[in-house]
Amino acid sequence: MATRRDSNDRENVLIDATLTCIAREGISAATVRKIADYAGVTNGLIRFYFKSKDGIIQAAYRRFLERLFEAAHGAIEARRELTPQERLRHYLLANLSPPIVTPESVLLWANFLPLAHQDAAMAEIRELWYERTTHAFRELIHEALRAQGREPDEVELRRLAVAVNGLIDGLWIEGALSAERLEIRELQAIGLDAASRLLGLTLGEPA
Amino acid sequence: MATRRDSNDRENVLIDATLTCIAREGISAATVRKIADYAGVTNGLIRFYFKSKDGIIQAAYRRFLERLFEAAHGAIEARRELTPQERLRHYLLANLSPPIVTPESVLLWANFLPLAHQDAAMAEIRELWYERTTHAFRELIHEALRAQGREPDEVELRRLAVAVNGLIDGLWIEGALSAERLEIRELQAIGLDAASRLLGLTLGEPA
DNA sequence: CTTGTTTTTATGCAGTTGCATAAACTATGC
DNA sequence: GCATAGTTTATGCAACTGCATAAAAACAAG
Numbered sequence: 304m305a306t307r308r309d310s311n312d313r314e315n316v317l318i319d320a321t322l323t324c325i326a327r328e329g330i331s332a333a334t335v336r337k338i339a340d341y342a343g344v345t346n347g348l349i350r351f352y353f354k355s356k357d358g359i360i361q362a363a364y365r366r367f368l369e370r371l372f373e374a375a376h377g378a379i380e381a382r383r384e385l386t387p388q389e390r391l392r393h394y395l396l397a398n399l400s401p402p403i404v405t406p407e408s409v410l411l412w413a414n415f416l417p418l419a420h421q422d423a424a425m426a427e428i429r430e431l432w433y434e435r436t437t438h439a440f441r442e443l444i445h446e447a448l449r450a451q452g453r454e455p456d457e458v459e460l461r462r463l464a465v466a467v468n469g470l471i472d473g474l475w476i477e478g479a480l481s482a483e484r485l486e487i488r489e490l491q492a493i494g495l496d497a498a499s500r501l502l503g504l505t506l507g508e509p510a
Numbered sequence: 511m512a513t514r515r516d517s518n519d520r521e522n523v524l525i526d527a528t529l530t531c532i533a534r535e536g537i538s539a540a541t542v543r544k545i546a547d548y549a550g551v552t553n554g555l556i557r558f559y560f561k562s563k564d565g566i567i568q569a570a571y572r573r574f575l576e577r578l579f580e581a582a583h584g585a586i587e588a589r590r591e592l593t594p595q596e597r598l599r600h601y602l603l604a605n606l607s608p609p610i611v612t613p614e615s616v617l618l619w620a621n622f623l624p625l626a627h628q629d630a631a632m633a634e635i636r637e638l639w640y641e642r643t644t645h646a647f648r649e650l651i652h653e654a655l656r657a658q659g660r661e662p663d664e665v666e667l668r669r670l671a672v673a674v675n676g677l678i679d680g681l682w683i684e685g686a687l688s689a690e691r692l693e694i695r696e697l698q699a700i701g702l703d704a705a706s707r708l709l710g711l712t713l714g715e716p717a
Numbered sequence: 718c719t720t721g722t723t724t725t726t727a728t729g730c731a732g733t734t735g736c737a738t739a740a741a742c743t744a745t746g747c
Numbered sequence: 748g749c750a751t752a753g754t755t756t757a758t759g760c761a762a763c764t765g766c767a768t769a770a771a772a773a774c775a776a777g
């Protein structure tokens with residue numbers, strides 16, 4: 304029998320087990336019994352900490368998006384000494400590095416996406432983090448351009464943000480799914496160079 | 511009782527039912543009984559046309575990738591009158607139009623992706639079409655640059671292909687999942703403009 | 718140690734799953 | 748028309764699903 308633990312800890316273990324299970328075996332295989340196995344616990348325990356299976360899936364989705372977001376923002380937050388251009392550069396690099404660029408993260412994203420399209424609660428979670436991410440991209444690009452004396456109008460800024468966001472997302476997937484064919488360093492070089500051309504900036508090369 | 515039909519026709523109906531079912535309700539809900547419902551037949555029939563459930567899922571994956579590929583290539587094949595640059599332009603536009611840019615296609619892609627990562631047979635199917643797609647991108651870019659008197663070395667060409675491929679994939683997902691926020695026409699304008707900047711070409715605007 | 722509360726397991730249930738089999742039906746050649 | 752081969756359905760089964768409940772175990776306070 305699993306030794307008794309702090310509630311919060313148990314909850315985290317169960318959420319992590321859910322994410323591991325989904326990443327490894329897919330959402331179809333993520334049953335309450337299998338999630339409990341991954342956590343080293345019996346299946347009834349999940350219902351003690353979560354209202355239903357949907358509950359733990361939603362919690363796992365929240366945790367997953369939160370981690371993606373923090374992995375990107377950890378690279379620039381509390382670093383006020385960076386120039387706007389450097390901030391953008393660091394942000395792009397973080398989005399083209401592990402733990403964001405890993406098969407696990409792309410697989411989790413792909414597994415959750417259909418749920419977020421059918422289930423209202425999942426859609427709401429998705430919406431929240433989508434807003435935050437696109438807003439962050441927009442602001443970083445805006446500041447970087449402004450620092451160069453360029454003040455893009457709203458339409459132009461929106462277009463640039465969509466293009467750079469799309470580019471990074473596409474490279475993220477490409478890099479994560481074909482790690483053998485594409486080194487992280489080269490992925491970053493391609494991403495920085497492409498973003499530089501799209502924005503008319505010089506973002507340099509990976510360190 | 512469903513009236514008797516030509517074998518090939520029945521098979522197509524079952525495959526289409528599978529794709530519709532997965533796109534609408536997700537891979538987890540795609541049981542043999544539900545697929546049979548979508549096709550308007552009883553569940554036993556699936557086992558008559560396919561060895562197992564995996565069999566019909568694989569056939570559906572093949573059909574799906576085949577359609578994506580043909581939707582893109584239909585725009586340029588048997589059109590030898592186009593210049594290399596126009597061919598690239600048409601190819602990019604097709605990749606940023608329905609039926610490629612639709613929620614259904616992105617959802618199908620997301621639902622199949624985890625399977626292609628676990629199951630060897632599914633991985634093989636994915637590999638085949640991945641090769642074809644990336645090769646096509648490479649060739650189109652290569653020809654377009656050559657027509658401008660530029661002969662990129664292998665590394666440069668590879669990098670450009672990865673960047674443009676990533677860009678288009680990212681815009682594909684972005685456009686399909688937020689159709690309310692992003693008109694197809696604007697998506698195409700963003701894509702053509704971004705590809706132009708990445709390649710140093712002038713690909714124009716959507717018609 | 719005993720009492721009481723919180724956490725964990727054990728067990729069971731109704732519904733669903735993929736798959737197998739035999740029966741019923743439909744078309745076609747003679 | 749009628750026998751034969753090719754399709755489709757009907758039915759059943761063992762395994763698994765999410766969820767409910769009660770019993771058991773772990774812990775904290777006295």
